[in-house]
Amino acid sequence: MAVGRSILISVTLFATLFDIFQDRVTIPSCHFVLPPNVDHHQTVAADFKDNPQDLTAILVSNLLLGGNNSSVFDIFRDFFLSKFFSKSFETLKPDMLLILGDVSANGFQLTSKEWSSVVQHFQKVIGPYLHLPFHVTLGDRDIGECSKLKARLVNRLANSFPELNHGGCGSFEMSNVSFISLNSIALLCGNNELLSAVETVIESESAYLRTNTEDGREQTVELITANKASYLYRWRDNPMSSQSGPVLLVHFPLQQTSKKYCRKESNSSTIWYTLPDSLKLLLRRRADPGPYDLQHAVPQNATEYIFQALKPRIVFSAHSHEFCDFIYPDGTREVTVPALAWKAKDDPGFLVATFRNNGPVIIKSCSLPRESYVVVSCIIIFILSILPVFVTNLLHQLNSRHDR
Incomplete structure (x- = not known):
């Protein structure tokens, strides 16, 4: 029962963290x-209004x-x-x-x-x-x-x-x-x-x-x-x-x-x-x-x-x-x-x-996150999300040993 609850918590945590992450990371810079x-020093803010x-x-x-x-x-x-x-x-x-x-x-x-x-x-x-x-x-x-x-x-x-x-x-x-x-x-x-x-x-x-x-x-x-x-x-x-x-x-x-x-x-x-x-x-x-x-x-x-x-x-x-x-x-x-x-x-x-x-013609250069950063971030989110399952399973094993 506890393991099932921890799995549900992990899935919910992953979905929440991933949703926040993808919402932020896809905003272009x-x-x-x-x-x-063009002389940069002669450019004024009005030029970009x-x-x-x-x-x-x-x-x-x-x-x-x-x-x-x-x-x-x-x-x-x-x-x-x-x-x-x-x-x-x-x-x-x-x-x-x-x-x-x-x-x-x-x-x-x-x-x-x-x-x-x-x-x-x-x-x-x-x-x-x-x-x-x-x-x-x-x-x-x-x-x-x-x-x-x-x-x-x-x-x-x-x-x-x-x-x-x-x-x-x-x-x-x-x-x-x-x-x-x-x-x-x-x-x-x-x-x-x-x-x-x-x-x-x-x-x-x-x-x-x-x-x-x-x-x-x-x-x-x-x-x-x-x-x-x-x-x-x-x-x-x-x-x-x-x-x-x-x-x-x-x-x-x-x-x-x-x-x-x-x-x-x-x-x-x-x-x-x-x-x-x-x-x-x-x-x-x-x-x-x-x-x-x-x-x-x-x-x-x-x-x-x-x-x-x-x-x-x-x-x-x-x-x-x-x-x-x-x-x-x-x-x-x-x-x-x-x-x-x-x-x-x-x-x-x-x-x-x-x-x-x-x-x-006014040009803006925009960038998106590197794929390597996104992949690493997703791996970290996954690891953080499965921690509840890991901790619950560890506690369950410790309790089982104690009962014996």
């Missing part, structure tokens, strides 16, 4: 990130969802990921959600039925954001690397998300802020069957930007890609000033030779690096089914073409798993969104962007 070319006309977006990448074939680790991670989206919705009160690729861990390998389960899983995880506008940019884990890039597959996956066309690109407007998302995998892979669809989107947006300006002369640029193929882009000079175009969303970063100039935020986890290699491999195995190169970037000539045609206000990219803040010579800012999934890294993160009318 955020801080403002000023552009590298909220305005009702501002548009606030949460930007995440690398959810790496796996559909129905989930392991115990996946279920554990997805539970906390879902709690994070709920908490971020409550605390940050965003107007929209932007996901910069790699919704799935291996979408290009899935059948239509398996992909449908991933989409359902995605909708379940993002929870309250389904009631807000959201946009998904496809990543290389979704549609595959160059050797696996197929128009039919991209079309099938793109149909699952709003504002994406058959080539995996999209353009939309929210609160007078224009956005354009590009299939950067197609830009990396040379003269493929999707490249013309990407170019059409760029040219259409560029023509819209030139509506009230005089057309310039036609230029040609040769795109030299990673696989040595080439493709000729043709465009007209865009007389618009730099940073006057839409917000650009891509999965692969545009800059590729300037990593050493990129400002990063280091969040090295001491616990993670002390774990045995075998345990690290077990925790990360499902996130890395293939030899993915995290240094992939849009080729230089394609980057120049995009900048010339679109004059982006700001660029948001992903893929590298790490935060990066970079300013191009013309003043355009590219910010790389860190990976959100524990499958990708121990210390996940995301960004909050506030778009102001005719003003700068």
Whole structure:
């Protein structure tokens, strides 16, 4: 009877402690990130004051969802990921959600039925954001690397998300802020069957930007890609000033030779690096089914073409798993969104962007707890919870010996 009561106490204690823990641990920690070319000492509090006309977006990448074939680790991670989206919705009160690729861990390998389960899983995880506008940019884990890039597959996956066309690109407007998302995998892979669809989107947006300006002369640029193929882009000079175009969303970063100039935020986890290699491999195995190169970037000539045609206000990219803040010579800012999934890294993160009318884009960098910390904390909670059973059992044994 006493043992049964102690088990009930342990279960209740664990449920209470775990509920308090997960409620606190899923609250994101955020801080403002000023552009590298801004003097921090000249920045005042008024620069960050909220305005009702501002548009606030949460930007995440690398959810790496796996559909129905989930392991115990996946279920554990997805539970906390879902709690994070709920908490971020409550605390940050965003107007929209932007996901910069790699919704799935291996979408290009899935059948239509398996992909449908991933989409359902995605909708379940993002929870309250389904009631807000959201946009998904496809990543290389979704549609595959160059050797696996197929128009039919991209079309099938793109149909699952709003504002994406058959080539995996999209353009939309929210609160007078224009956005354009590009299939950067197609830009990396040379003269493929999707490249013309990407170019059409760029040219259409560029023509819209030139509506009230005089057309310039036609230029040609040769795109030299990673696989040595080439493709000729043709465009007209865009007389618009730099940073006057839409917000650009891509999965692969545009800059590729300037990593050493990129400002990063280091969040090295001491616990993670002390774990045995075998345990690290077990925790990360499902996130890395293939030899993915995290240094992939849009080729230089394609980057120049995009900048010339679109004059982006700001660029948001992903893929590298790490935060990066970079300013191009013309003043355009590219910010790389860190990976959100524990499958990708121990210390996940995301960004909050506030778009102001005719003003700068205010960036917040947010972080979530490291997976190693959460795992250790859950183990401690479990140990504390079973103490009543252990103590009761010990007392019962002592009493039995005393009776003898």
